[in-house]
Amino acid sequence: MDGTRLTFRLAGINNQNFIMRDDQTGTWWQQVSGMAIHGPLKGRRLQLVPHDQVTFATWKDEQPKGQVLKLDEQIAKEDEYASADWEDRMSTRPTPGIGTPLTGGLEPRTLMIGITLDGKSGGTSKAWPHNSVVASGVWLDELGGVPLLLVTSTDGRSVRAFDRRADGDTLSFVRAGTDAHSGVLLDLETLSEWDFQGKATKGELAGQKLARVELLLDYWFDWVKYNPKTEVVKPWQPKRKPTKPPIPKPVAP
Amino acid sequence: MPPMPTPRTHGPTPLRPFALWALFVLTVIAGVAIIAFPTLYIMPFKTQDTRLLGWALMARTAAPTVTLLAAVVAAILAVLTILRTRRWWLRAGALLLLAPVVLGAWFARQNHFEWMFAPQTTIAHVDAAKATFVEPDDLVMAVARQGAAIAYPIRQLAYHHIANDTLAGHPIVATY
Numbered sequence: 001m002d003g004t005r006l007t008f009r010l011a012g013i014n015n016q017n018f019i020m021r022d023d024q025t026g027t028w029w030q031q032v033s034g035m036a037i038h039g040p041l042k043g044r045r046l047q048l049v050p051h052d053q054v055t056f057a058t059w060k061d062e063q064p065k066g067q068v069l070k071l072d073e074q075i076a077k078e079d080e081y082a083s084a085d086w087e088d089r090m091s092t093r094p095t096p097g098i099g100t101p102l103t104g105g106l107e108p109r110t111l112m113i114g115i116t117l118d119g120k121s122g123g124t125s126k127a128w129p130h131n132s133v134v135a136s137g138v139w140l141d142e143l144g145g146v147p148l149l150l151v152t153s154t155d156g157r158s159v160r161a162f163d164r165r166a167d168g169d170t171l172s173f174v175r176a177g178t179d180a181h182s183g184v185l186l187d188l189e190t191l192s193e194w195d196f197q198g199k200a201t202k203g204e205l206a207g208q209k210l211a212r213v214e215l216l217l218d219y220w221f222d223w224v225k226y227n228p229k230t231e232v233v234k235p236w237q238p239k240r241k242p243t244k245p246p247i248p249k250p251v252a253p
Numbered sequence: 254m255p256p257m258p259t260p261r262t263h264g265p266t267p268l269r270p271f272a273l274w275a276l277f278v279l280t281v282i283a284g285v286a287i288i289a290f291p292t293l294y295i296m297p298f299k300t301q302d303t304r305l306l307g308w309a310l311m312a313r314t315a316a317p318t319v320t321l322l323a324a325v326v327a328a329i330l331a332v333l334t335i336l337r338t339r340r341w342w343l344r345a346g347a348l349l350l351l352a353p354v355v356l357g358a359w360f361a362r363q364n365h366f367e368w369m370f371a372p373q374t375t376i377a378h379v380d381a382a383k384a385t386f387v388e389p390d391d392l393v394m395a396v397a398r399q400g401a402a403i404a405y406p407i408r409q410l411a412y413h414h415i416a417n418d419t420l421a422g423h424p425i426v427a428t429y
Contacts, residue, residue, distance in 0.1 A: 005424045007417045010366045012295040012313075014306055018414060019295075020428065028310050031428050038310040049425050051396050057389035059404050060381045066402035067378035068393075069409060069416060069427075071386050075371060082411035157390070 001044065017222055032218070032226055053217050054158035062197065106234065108221035113159055115215050116227060117144045125227040129235045130217060133159055137180030138173050140164070143231070148213060149173050153196045156181045159217075162198045162210035270337065277330040277350060284323025284354035288316045288361050316361035324358040327351050373413045378403065394427060396420055405429070 004024055011021035011028065018031045027039035034046035052059070059066065075081060106112075112127040124144035133139045134157065139150040149164040151173070164171045169189060177183030185194040192203025198210035216223070224230060291309035295301065301309075327350070334347040381404070387393070393404040401421040410416065410429035417426050 006426075008415050008426045008428075009364060009372060010370055010414045011364060012310070012366060013297050014295075014301050016298065018428070019310075020415060020426075026314060028314075038307060039314065046426075049396050049398070049420070049423075051394055053392055053394050053407075055389065056384075056387045056391045056393050056404065056406065059393050059395050060389075063395070063397065063402040063404070064381060066381045066395075066397075066404055068381055068384035068387060069403065069405045069418075070375075070377040070379050071409060072371075072373045072375075072413070074374070075412060076386075080371075080412055082408040155390070157392070 001041065001046070015222075015225065016219075017225075032216075032222065048214070050212070050214055052158075052160070054153065054160075055155045058153050058155050058158050058196070106220045106232070108219065110220040110235075112218055112220050112223050112232075113150065113161070113215050114218050114223045114227065114230070115143060115148070115161055115213055117146055117213070125223075125230040126232070127218075127220070127223050127227070127230050128233045130159065132233070132235045135180065137175045137183070138185065140172060141233070146213075149210065150215075151185065151196065152181055154182050158196070159215070160196060160198070161213040161215045163213055164210060166200070166205055166208045166210060273330065273334060273337075277327060277334065277347070280323050280327045280330065281350050281354045284320050284327065285357050287312050287319045287323075288357045291316070292360075292365070316357075320354065320358035320361040324351075324354050327354045370412055370414055373416060376416055376418050394429060396425065396427070398423065403427075 006022040006024050008020040008022050008029065010018060012019035014030060014037075019037070020029050020031060021027065021039075022029065022041075025040045027036045027041040027044075029035065029046065030037050034048060036042050036044045071081070106129070111130040113130050113133055114125065114127045116123050116125040126141070126143045128139065128141070128150065133150050134152050137152050141148045141150065147164045147170045149162045149171075150159060151162070152159050164173065164187075166187075171187040171189050173185060173187050173194070175181070175183035176186050185196075186192065187194065187200075187205070190204040192200045192205035192208075194200050194210075198212060200206050200208040220232075224232075291313040294305060294309045295313075331347040331351045335344045338344060384404075384406075387404075387406045392407040394407060394410065395402065395404045397403075397420075399421040403418065403420055405416060405427045407429060410427060415426060415428050417424070419425065
C-alpha cells in the first residue's frame with residue numbers, strides 16, 4: 001500500500017468475518033472485503049489477488065512445480081490444525097443475528113459460490129449453493145449480461161467459473177456420459193472438448209481459452225451481508241403434490 | 254479580636270479523603286472500561302453492530318495510552334491514600350483497586366486473538382511433490398503469478414487465519 005509493505009495480524013472479529021490489523025500503520029482491515037474499516041488508512045482497499053480454491057490433487061496436477069505453505073512445527077505438534085471434517089463441524093455453529101432478514105429461504109450457513117462482476121451501473125452479484133453446483137457438475141448461467149459457466153472438477157469438489165464466450169460466440173456446455181464429474185466437458189456448438197482450466201483440448205476450438213471469473217466460497221449470511229443486492233439461486237426443491245385434487249366446478253349446460 | 258487560624262503546614266490544597274477515593278475509583282473504572290468494552294464486544298460468534306464496532310476499535314486503538322495513563326494516575330492516588338491512612342484495610346483496599354488497572358495496562362499491550370490462534374512463526378514453502386502433510390482431497394487456496402504458484406492448505410489457514418507471504422516478488426497476505 002503506497003510503497004509500504006504491510007504485515008497483518010489477526011486482531012478481531014466482525015460478525016464471524018475476521019478483522020486484521022497491520023503492524024505498520026495500526027489500521028484495522030475487514031478480511032472478506034480487504035477494506036480498511038478504522039484507523040489511518042480507513043476507506044482504502046487491498047487489491048485482491050486472483051485465487052482458486054481447489055483440492056490439493058487438482059492443484060498439484062496443474063502446478064507440479066508449485067510451492068506449498070509449510071506446517072508450523074509447533075502448532076502441528078500441539079495438534080491445533082483443523083481436522084479434515086472441519087467444514088462439517090463449522091456448519092453446526094451459531095450464526096450472528098443479521099439486521100436484514102435472510103432472503104432466499106436458505107440456511108445462514110449454506111456454503112455459496114459468490115461472483116461479483118463490475119458493470120457499467122456498478123457491481124452485480126450472484127450466489128449459487130455450492131452443493132447444487134457440485135451435484136450438477138456443469139451449471140450455465142448469466143450475470144449482468146455475461147454468460148457464465150460454473151464447472152466442477154473431476155475431483156467432485158473443486159469449482160471454477162468462466163465467461164463462456166469464445167470467438168464472440170456464447171457456448172453451452174455439458175458433461176457427456178452418466179457421471180456429473182468424470183464425463184468429458186463438451187460445448188454443444190462445436191463438440192470441442194474442454195478441461196478444468198477452461199482450455200479447449202480437442203475439436204474445432206482446440207487451443208481456445210475461456211476467461212476465468214473470480215469466485216468466492218462464502219457462507220450465505222456473510223455473502224449477503226457484503227453483497228446485499230445479490231441475486232441468488234435457491235437449491236432445487238421438489239414441488240409438493242397438492243393433497244387434494246381441485247374439484248372441477250360443474251359447468252352449466 | 255478572634256485568634257488567627259493557625260496556617261496549615263502541609264500541602265497547599267490537600268484533597269479530602271472522599272474526593273481522593275472518588276478520583277481513584279473513577280480512574281480505575283476508565284482504565285478498565287476502555288479495554289473491557291472492546292474485548293467483550295469483539296468476540297467470536299457474537300453479533301456486532303457497525304457503529305458500536307467502530308467505537309470498540311477506537312477504544313482498542315486508544316487503550317495502550319489510556320490504560321498506561323490511568324495506571325500511573327491510579328498508582329499515585331494509591332500511594333497518597335496509603336500515606337494518609339493508618340487503617341490497614343484502607344491500604345489493602347487501595348492496592349486491590351490498583352490491581353485491575355495495572356492488569357488492564359498490560360492486557361492493552363497484548364493481542365489476545367493471537368493467544369487463540371498463534372501466528373505462524375516462519376513462513377516457508379516446500380515443493381508440491383514433498384508436501385506429504387496435505388491429503389489429496391484437502392482443499393487448498395491457490396495463487397499464481399508470473400510462473401510462481403503457491404498453495405495454502407485450508408486446514409493450516411483455518412488455524413493461523415493469516416499468512417504474510419511473497420508471490421513472485423509481490424507482498425501478499427493469504428487469509429481464511
